[in-house]
Amino acid sequence: MIRSGRGQPGDVAARLARAEQLAATDQIAAGPLRLLATVLRHHQARAGDDLIRSEAGLLAAAVETNRAGGRYPLLDLDAAAGPVMAELDLAVDALLGAVPEPLAGAGRTVAGWSGPERRQLVEAWLDDPSLVDPLLGFWVRAAAGPLLETAAVGAAVPSAEQWRGSACPLCGGQAQASVIAPESGEFMGGSPRSLVCGRCATWWSFPRAVCAVCGEEDPRNLGAYLGEDQRWVRVDACETCHGYVKTFDLREAGGRDIVPLVDDVATLTLDLWAGEQGLARPSASFAGV
Ligand SMILES: [Zn+2]
Ligand SMILES: [Zn+2]
Numbered sequence: 001m002i003r004s005g006r007g008q009p010g011d012v013a014a015r016l017a018r019a020e021q022l023a024a025t026d027q028i029a030a031g032p033l034r035l036l037a038t039v040l041r042h043h044q045a046r047a048g049d050d051l052i053r054s055e056a057g058l059l060a061a062a063v064e065t066n067r068a069g070g071r072y073p074l075l076d077l078d079a080a081a082g083p084v085m086a087e088l089d090l091a092v093d094a095l096l097g098a099v100p101e102p103l104a105g106a107g108r109t110v111a112g113w114s115g116p117e118r119r120q121l122v123e124a125w126l127d128d129p130s131l132v133d134p135l136l137g138f139w140v141r142a143a144a145g146p147l148l149e150t151a152a153v154g155a156a157v158p159s160a161e162q163w164r165g166s167a168c169p170l171c172g173g174q175a176q177a178s179v180i181a182p183e184s185g186e187f188m189g190g191s192p193r194s195l196v197c198g199r200c201a202t203w204w205s206f207p208r209a210v211c212a213v214c215g216e217e218d219p220r221n222l223g224a225y226l227g228e229d230q231r232w233v234r235v236d237a238c239e240t241c242h243g244y245v246k247t248f249d250l251r252e253a254g255g256r257d258i259v260p261l262v263d264d265v266a267t268l269t270l271d272l273w274a275g276e277q278g279l280a281r282p283s284a285s286f287a288g289v
Pocket of ligand 2 (some may be wrong): 061211212213215218238239240241242243
């Protein structure tokens with residue numbers, strides 16, 4: 001089993017602690033890490049709210065019926081749009097003073113929108129974040145994170161046999177990062193690679209030699225690029241779609257304290273390098289939000 005403390009659903013505290021720790025020591029990514037910590041503090045406060053818990057229960061109520069019927073994502077996203085629209089105001093109120101332009105401007109825009117405009121934005125983002133302007137997407141993600149993650153807590157993640165997709169089986173989000181964990185040691189423990197959802201923080205099994213963006217399986221089109229002094233992180237790139245995902249190897253000596261959704265932000269120089277190579281992430285994000 002993957003040990004706890006890696007920031008999986010419900011473990012916002014581990015992500016916040018890691019973001020604060022790295023922000024205090026990291027010269028290059030300190031600004032984005034502080035922004036991430038600010039968002040996570042809001043996330044943590046909302047995730048503990050009774051209203052969010054009851055709304056999350058409604059999203060999770062569909063999981064077993066959907067699983068039995070083979071319907072993915074398993075959470076009831078139709079039930080998410082209304083609550084996320086309401087959360088937008090709370091996210092803007094809490095974070096507007098802490099985010100830089102042009103994110104703040106996008107927050108003011110969203111705050112001024114009427115119900116139908118908000119609904120269109122939120123439903124598009126729930127369907128596919130790449131359909132949404134990244135600046136606006138930052139706010140939807142800050143608003144939706146506490147709800148989606150709370151709904152994912154305790155839901156059984158499908159096995160590699162049940163779900164082979166590159167989208168999150170619970171909420172449909174894209175992988176923000178990829179992880180290679182130590183072998184579980186269990187009989188038929190499965191692939192040691194997992195993808196990590198950028199929306200609900202769920203980890204799910206995914207084959208090691210497959211592009212997490214387009215599904216390419218031909219090894220001639222897949223490459224892994226390791227940093228010189230960071231053997232615990234690499235860029236897994238695909239020549240077919242020119243997409244990439246960062247993979248964190250928790251077995252490496254430097255990988256002991258990694259919290260993938262936070263270390264993804266801390267390794268932004270790799271994203272700059274990847275961008276120079278003409279590679280792109282599945283979706284743009286600001287400080288992992
Ligand atoms: Zn998810
Ligand atoms: Zn690809």
